[in-house]
Amino acid sequence: MFDAMVKEFSSAVMDRLFQTAQTGDIEELHQFLARDPLILHQIPLICAQNPLHFASAAGHLDFAKKILELKPEFDRQVNAEGYSPMHLASGCGHIQIAREMIRIDSNICRLAGKEGATPLHLAVLGGRVDLISEMLSNCEGCIEDVTVQKETALHLAVKSFQLESLRVFLDWTGQMDREEILNRKDEHGNTVLHLAVWKKQRQAVDLLLENNSRTLEVNAVNKSGLTALDLLLIFPSEAGDREIQEILQGAGALKAQDLNLHDTTFTSSTHDPLVNDHSKDLVDYFRFHSGRDSPSDVRSALLVIAVLVATATYQVGISPPVSCNSIGFNVSAYMIAKLTSKFPLQTELQICLLALYITFNVAVTATSPKGARVFSNVFASVLPTAVPVCCGLLRRYKVFKHIKGMFRKFRQECCSGVL
Known part of the structure; x- marks a missing residue:
């Protein structure tokens, strides 16, 4: 008490x-x-x-x-x-x-x-x-x-549209030779330039690039694999996008996929072009890569695939398949599966393709005459399914044969005293 x-x-x-x-x-x-x-x-x-x-x-x-x-x-x-x-x-x-x-x-x-x-x-x-x-x-x-989101004071100035505060920081970093702070990244890998572009702040972009173009990493990539220019192009609006794009490109800004293509071109030029042209795994080369391919490209590709799958499903219902048609269908499905093996929504895509394959083969059985169903299943389902596997083996055999021919030519030149 x-x-x-x-x-x-x-x-x-x-x-x-x-x-x-x-x-x-x-x-x-x-x-x-x-x-x-x-x-x-x-x-x-x-x-x-x-x-x-x-x-x-x-x-x-x-x-x-x-x-x-x-x-x-x-x-x-x-x-x-x-x-x-x-x-x-x-x-x-x-x-x-x-x-x-x-x-x-x-x-x-x-x-x-x-x-x-x-x-x-x-x-x-x-x-x-x-x-x-x-x-x-x-x-x-x-x-x-930094905050718990790893945001610097400059990040916050851009996020809260405090242009004068940003100007104070830029003047101070220039006077104190601390421009490296401009390239600090938050927890999502975004620099101050990423945020300025995302928020469509043309004046902030202009300020950042006006006197810091040499020290500012204009092509820095965030954790989503996007540069500042990618953010502008992927999420367009009418809020001065063209002016921002001109400012960025004037400072040498590129899309992430262009950066990777530049690196790929440079790397390829340092190797034997003959070997690169023939021994490269084409399936892996054309497969989706998160650092190279932008989300907008992925979205477009997914839409195309969805349309193709819907079209093929519809065609199965109105056109009884024959052997050559079945080969074309199975090879196409195999190509889609390979080329989308690293796409987002991978599980959904695989389920969709599996359902399409099952539907196709059920349709083959249902539309075949009763007395010829075994024959139809073999020539319109089983054999066409084996074709994509044979294509993969054939491709590997050609690569192996080419490499073997190169070694044979090399040995002949050594024996003849050319080397």
């Missing part, structure tokens, strides 16, 4: 003290301290917030300075919402209070709060340009800090 009364009394006192902080009444603060000189020392034992939280959020500079004088460590206490007094002063734009905290501890700018956000991050989200400059001047390392 006594403990409950003490707890209730302490809670009531804290509530009145926090109300005093919200109003910024320093005289009343002195009265609290006169009645209980240890009241500020008891606060961390009772609750997760302190009067400096309220004064910082409300912008009461004199009250905040008095609290910092008495309990400077209050500036690092994080409340239940995950914010310190410095976070609240930064988010609300109270630069004078933030300066007082920076004066006491410059590293306060790097204090991680909710979801890893620092006071600098909140200043960016609020567009507090003067406060951003203040933090960068007193704590250079704060530019390195």
